[in-house]
Amino acid sequence: MSPVLPNPAVPGFNPDPSICRAGDDYYLACSSFEYLPGVPLYHSRDLATWEPIGHVVTRPEQLALRDIPTLGGVWAPTIRFRDGRFWLVVTDAMGRGNLLFTAEDPAGPWSDGLPLEVEGIDPDLAWDGDGTAVVTFSGLVLAGEHMGEHRGIQQLRIDLETGRALEPARSIWSGTGLKFPEAPHLYEIDGTWYLMIAEGGTERGHGVSIARGPAPDGPFEGAPGNPFLSARSTSWPVQNAGHGDLVQTTDGGWAMVLLGMRARGATQAFSPMGRETFVTGVEWVDGWPVAEPLDVISGSEPLEETADLSGPALGVEWLTIRTPAAEWSALDERPGTLVIHGDGSTMDDPRPHFVARRQQHEAARFSARVDPGDGLAGLSLRIDESHHYDIEAGGGIARARARVGPLCQTWERAIGPGPVTLSVDIRPTGGAAGFATAPDVVHLGVENGDGVAELAALDGRYVSAETAASFTGRVVGLYAVEGAAAFDEIRYHGRDGAPAPDPAVLSMSGETA
Numbered sequence: 382m383s384p385v386l387p388n389p390a391v392p393g394f395n396p397d398p399s400i401c402r403a404g405d406d407y408y409l410a411c412s413s414f415e416y417l418p419g420v421p422l423y424h425s426r427d428l429a430t431w432e433p434i435g436h437v438v439t440r441p442e443q444l445a446l447r448d449i450p451t452l453g454g455v456w457a458p459t460i461r462f463r464d465g466r467f468w469l470v471v472t473d474a475m476g477r478g479n480l481l482f483t484a485e486d487p488a489g490p491w492s493d494g495l496p497l498e499v500e501g502i503d504p505d506l507a508w509d510g511d512g513t514a515v516v517t518f519s520g521l522v523l524a525g526e527h528m529g530e531h532r533g534i535q536q537l538r539i540d541l542e543t544g545r546a547l548e549p550a551r552s553i554w555s556g557t558g559l560k561f562p563e564a565p566h567l568y569e570i571d572g573t574w575y576l577m578i579a580e581g582g583t584e585r586g587h588g589v590s591i592a593r594g595p596a597p598d599g600p601f602e603g604a605p606g607n608p609f610l611s612a613r614s615t616s617w618p619v620q621n622a623g624h625g626d627l628v629q630t631t632d633g634g635w636a637m638v639l640l641g642m643r644a645r646g647a648t649q650a651f652s653p654m655g656r657e658t659f660v661t662g663v664e665w666v667d668g669w670p671v672a673e674p675l676d677v678i679s680g681s682e683p684l685e686e687t688a689d690l691s692g693p694a695l696g697v698e699w700l701t702i703r704t705p706a707a708e709w710s711a712l713d714e715r716p717g718t719l720v721i722h723g724d725g726s727t728m729d730d731p732r733p734h735f736v737a738r739r740q741q742h743e744a745a746r747f748s749a750r751v752d753p754g755d756g757l758a759g760l761s762l763r764i765d766e767s768h769h770y771d772i773e774a775g776g777g778i779a780r781a782r783a784r785v786g787p788l789c790q791t792w793e794r795a796i797g798p799g800p801v802t803l804s805v806d807i808r809p810t811g812g813a814a815g816f817a818t819a820p821d822v823v824h825l826g827v828e829n830g831d832g833v834a835e836l837a838a839l840d841g842r843y844v845s846a847e848t849a850a851s852f853t854g855r856v857v858g859l860y861a862v863e864g865a866a867a868f869d870e871i872r873y874h875g876r877d878g879a880p881a882p883d884p885a886v887l888s889m890s891g892e893t894a
């Protein structure tokens with residue numbers, strides 16, 4: 382097992398990672414909540430470099446996201462490779478429930494999604510000695526008369542052809558008693574069955590615990606030092622570590638992928654990118670796993686990308702909220718541009734006409750040239766409908782907006798007609814410059830023939846995972862409210878590592894221009 386693997390392994394919000402290996406190839410799946418396409422998939426051959434290869438959900442009818450509440454949608458997939466086939470089980474929370482998807486090729490296409498007779502969340506898939514499929518899951522009931530009840534970790538044998546349970550669910554080992562036992566994964570290793578779970582909740586108290594037993598259903602004995610991995614009460618640069626999945630590596634060693642958060646600011650209280658995917662090495666001592674701590678972050682490589690608008694569709698890194706981009710945008714209407722049609726929906730609405738990518742770096746600059754025509758369009762840095770910072774243009778006006786819960790403030794400036802370049806420039810504070818509890822400052826600007834003007838420099842705390850109590854993290858992207866807006870020169874620049882203190886921190890008034 383290589384000593385230290387680059388982390389975050391998959392930057393940007395990519396929570397609840399699950400991993401499998403097919404020969405020399407590793408595949409990773411993550412949660413995606415209200416975003417489409419759903420269930421992002423990544424590939425690696427060395428656990429160090431990961432490339433996005435597509436999604437399980439590429440046809441909206443595979444899930445029921447259109448009216449999903451925020452926080453709902455795709456929760457906690459498990460991906461496995463068996464008999465030359467990829468199997469993925471996942472919860473479409475407050476939507477279609479627990480589903481099974483399969484594919485010959487992980488890059489797709491995947492099946493339509495078979496409903497499973499499983500009442501809970503975080504389904505895991507394993508096969509017992511005689512090849513019968515076993516689903517182990519967290520008994521959190523999301524609907525019906527028992528909504529909100531938590532029955533601990535549960536398990537049942539299931540028919541993967543019909544989705545029907547072959548027996549009633551039974552409760553099995555559920556950890557050391559910390560809250561929210563979830564994210565179970567079952568492994569048979571050298572004849573012993575291991576049950577690994579997350580417990581403590583996905584916030585700062587998160588951790589990974591494990592137990593072992595003679596059979597898939599136990600009885601299980603918990604490991605002496607559970608949770609055997611947790612960042613709680615440490616000053617690790619990665620917090621909330623938990624929700625892990627193990628994989629045996631090509632050299633016979635072991636590794637674990639798990640979620641964590643780059644909590645920033647002087648009090649390590651705010652995580653702009655939310656829950657990301659991390660990887661760590663695992664050794665076995667007396668039949669129990671010992672994981673390397675996540676106290677080192679190497680940071681991801683600097684990135685400079687300009688969106689490819691040559692069509693027919695945007696790259697796999699682009700996401701939309703609850704409705705597919707094809708319904709309201711096009712790359713062939715004005716060749717060389719992305720045209721987004723507004724329907725009056727704004728970034729405060731559940732189905733904005735907004736296409737975005739994850740913020741993946743602590744310092745990031747996103748800009749695009751937009752021709753709003755006679756409509757209204759802009760860029761937004763978003764966590765959810767109630768937490769977003771926007772910069773838009775239309776009707777000869779440039780407008781910056783801060784939406785934080787019930788509060789909304791705008792800053793305006795007259796601009797000439799025609800295309801303008803809008804920018805969202807995120808500069809980390811590094812906790813330096815005095816006692817900056819803010820993780821970063823978000824600068825909203827407009828550039829046209831008259832030069833660059835900054836309309837607002839906003840405290841990043843208010844669009845961070847903790848403030849929004851979000852399961853996701855920031856995405857940054859393009860929207861249209863009215864008319865047909867044409868976007869091009871769509872650029873993302875990102876880098877990690879020690880930031881230059883942001884002068885705006887010293888004068889954070891929210892208004893600089």
Ligand code: 6LW
Nearest residue numbers: 456457503563564583852
């Ligand atoms: C996921 C569960 C969880 O299903 O949140 O907080 C859900 N923990 O494991 C969404 O990430």
